[in-house]
Amino acid sequence: MEISETTAQAKIKSLLDEAYESRINNLSRSIELGEKALSLSKESTDKSCIAKSLSLLSLFHMIIGDFDLSINMANEAIENFQELNDEKGIADAKYTIAGALYKTDDFSKGLNYLIDCLGTYKKLNDYHNLARVQKSMGTIYEFFGDVKSAAQIYEEAIESGKKASDLNLQSNAFNPLSGLYLNQNNIPRALEIIKKSIAIKEKTGDVRGLAFALYGRGKVFTQTGEFEQAEKDFLHSMKIHEEMGEKLGWAMSHHKLGALYIKMDRLDEARETLVKALEYSNKNKIILVKFKANLLLHEIAKKEGDFELALKYLSQYVEEKESVINDRTAKVIEGYDVITKMQALEFEANAQREKADIIEKKKIELDSFFYRISHDLKGPITSLMSLNYVAKLEVKDETALKFLAEYDSQANRLNNILDGLLRLTKMSFNEDSKQEIDFEKIIYDCISSYKFLANYDSVEFKIEVDPTIKYEAEWALVNTIIQNLIENGIKYARTDEGNKPYIAISVTQKQESIEIVTSDNGIGMDEKTVENVFVMFFRANRKIEGTGLGLHILKRAIERLNGQISAESKLGEGTTFSVVLPK
Known part of the structure; x- marks a missing residue:
């Protein structure tokens, strides 16, 4: 019986190892092998094998965007790992849950899971998984608008990848790092890093990673005006994402390709591409691509003189963007609270005192940020409202007045939000007697x-x-x-x-x-x-x-x-x- 169990465990381990290796170029194969390993694990009633099979399957489903299934499998894996007191297993499953959460815009909750993983992987000197966590945390820092911290943690992910002797882990961090340089208009550095990433992906055969690297280079070529090269990269990226079943990457590539076609004045192709992105994002709840696609479709309709359709897309964009921004603003506030836990890990001896100090500092920084932004925006918003009032006195065209009414409604809403934020932040700075x-x-x-x-x-x-x-x-x-x-x-x-x-x-x-x-x-x-x-x-x-x-x-x-x-x-x-x- 002992020999049979050992043989079964060895077979399951072999299946899981092959499944993990296959994830870079054949996710369907990874899922097939993972399901086979899970079936054998249940036959052998080995809790450790069941947990590991569930954990890896949840990772694969997270990658292709089956987020609910992924989280359910990961939670089931965690229950088994907890019974076995398997710290690393728990961290692996939590990493997958974090990925599912932040890919659907629940950044603050995802960050909680990543911080738990970070502590475990540091304790175990597990540089392979440390690099994965650091890259994900860099994405969240970037979302918070903390570009300096994002760049720093991407560099840390590269270093961890080097310690793990894994080129793919290093290049995974190159992709977003290139994007940061592009946003700072440092195009030579952005292009240098993304080319390095593509070279690594081609060398290692990481097809899925190559799709994201090509997407990154397409963005650089778009900015440099090399539109034909950008189109090739986006189309290649889309093809890979479709073959691999990568939903988020597929939607992102369609959005950027649609934007490129607008720049190239190929409006019919732009519309077709963006409608696909919009329908796909609606179906798969990819909120960010959804509202951005609406804005670009508004731009196309306006260029073509279809103002009624332009107004429809603009209204959808405004409504969805307001929802995303409001939700994100609240999550930024929650997120800063979460970040303090990560910082406290570095100062365990003074954890409670350090945590309190950092939370207070972050709250002050955030309040100061809101106050400055709200105060600076008040003047321009007031001017825009005044100009709108004057415009309504002069304009008689009904379609134009319809646009102006929508404009007036949103300007007033923004003005009210700014007033509220100013009142909120003043409470933190004013000390009335x-x-x-x-x-x-x-x-x-x-x-x-x-x-x-x-x-x-x-x-x-x-x-x-x-x-x-x-x-x-x-x-x-x-x-x-x-x-x-x-x-x-x-x-x-x-x-x-x-x-x-x-x-x-x-x-x-x-x-x-x-x-x-x-x-x-x-x-x-x-x-x-x-x-x-x-x-x-x-x-x-x-x-x-x-x-x-x-x-x-x-x-x-x-x-x-x-x-x-x-x-x-x-x-x-x-x-x-x-x-x-x-x-």
């Missing part, structure tokens, strides 16, 4: 300030303020809290026939705290919405105008006063917010 708070005056002033809101006239306000309250705090923060609670109640009032909208506001003094409670009989929220209601840019109801910043700003103001907030709500019945501020 404390003063005694007159809650009653603040409440009535805030109610009065919202007379312009649509539901204002139909809402009844019920106000109860304990006259014995003695409370000192920063006036601006308390005003922000009450202002946002009242605004939220008015905007989401239920004005259907038979319902008399009201907002009840009470401020009471407890032994150690002040309690502010607002309740209404508005449209209410379901359980899932309540869970997300304080998340930045989250909007419970997209039919009602807003930026998704109000309740996040409210929560930040409460946190500045060391307070707490809770929400209770029932859909169609109303909402209650309870704020507790320590005295």
Whole structure:
């Protein structure tokens, strides 16, 4: 029996080794071998072999873009590895989950998994897998806009690849590094690195990696105006991606080829290519390619004078881009928190103190970034809104006025978001002196300030303020809290026939705290919405105008006063917010 099990294990190991080697030029073969190994593993009931087979299969499915299947297999592998106390096995499966997450734009969650992997691989001196993790982390740094850190970690991935004596691992990092140099307009360096990558891929027979390298060189040729060479590279890249079943790479190549055809004034081919990219991205949830393809299709329709179609694509682009940017902004904030964990790995002796310091520093940096960007954009946005107003007075053409109306709507939305970000970041920098708070005056002033809101006239306000309250705090923060609670109640009032909208506001003094409670009989929220209601840019109801910043700003103001907030709500019945501020 012992001999039989050993023979089975050796056969399974051989299948898995061959499957892993085949991934660079024949993913179908890799999956076939992996499934055969899994079947034999289950027959032999060897948990280690089952886990390793699942882990490798999940990697192959992640590569071709079957993300849900990949994550399910990886999680099943992790359960088995945990029972076996196999640290490396757990890290391998987590690396695959990280890849599936960040390829679908869940960067912050993917980064959590990568940091776990990083610690394990460093501990084991596993340079092969360390290089893979570092390259993936470089992609995430690049997403965060931290080009310096991205370049540094790509260089670290190259060094790890050298220590692992693996040319392919080195060239995998060359591809994105070339892109960084291209974005900095250092074209000679970008071309030098991508040519080096192509040479390695051709030497090693890494066909799948070659597709990404050709895509990188196509981008360089596009920028240098060598359009025919760029077209050849993109077409070659697309062909390989299609043969290998690489969904993300296929969509990316189509997008860049479509952009190239526009530059070459080959609009029919551009449209055909981009429509394919759009349909494929819709089917496979490749969000970034999706909204970029809409923008290029808008450009084509505009060039051809089809303004109605141009408006349609532009509207889709604006809607999808807003969703991506809002989602990404929130993830950048989460991501900086995650990055601190990675940094803390380097300073284990002082982990807790270092973590707290770094988190605070990153929050300040991020707040400073938002403040600068928002402040700098306010002037141009105000000018654009003014110019739009003047243009509407002069223009009479109905199609043009339709464009101007869409423009006005989006400019106003952007202006409101910038106002919200400015209020949010000012809270981190302003230190107002404390003063005694007159809650009653603040409440009535805030109610009065919202007379312009649509539901204002139909809402009844019920106000109860304990006259014995003695409370000192920063006036601006308390005003922000009450202002946002009242605004939220008015905007989401239920004005259907038979319902008399009201907002009840009470401020009471407890032994150690002040309690502010607002309740209404508005449209209410379901359980899932309540869970997300304080998340930045989250909007419970997209039919009602807003930026998704109000309740996040409210929560930040409460946190500045060391307070707490809770929400209770029932859909169609109303909402209650309870704020507790320590005295």
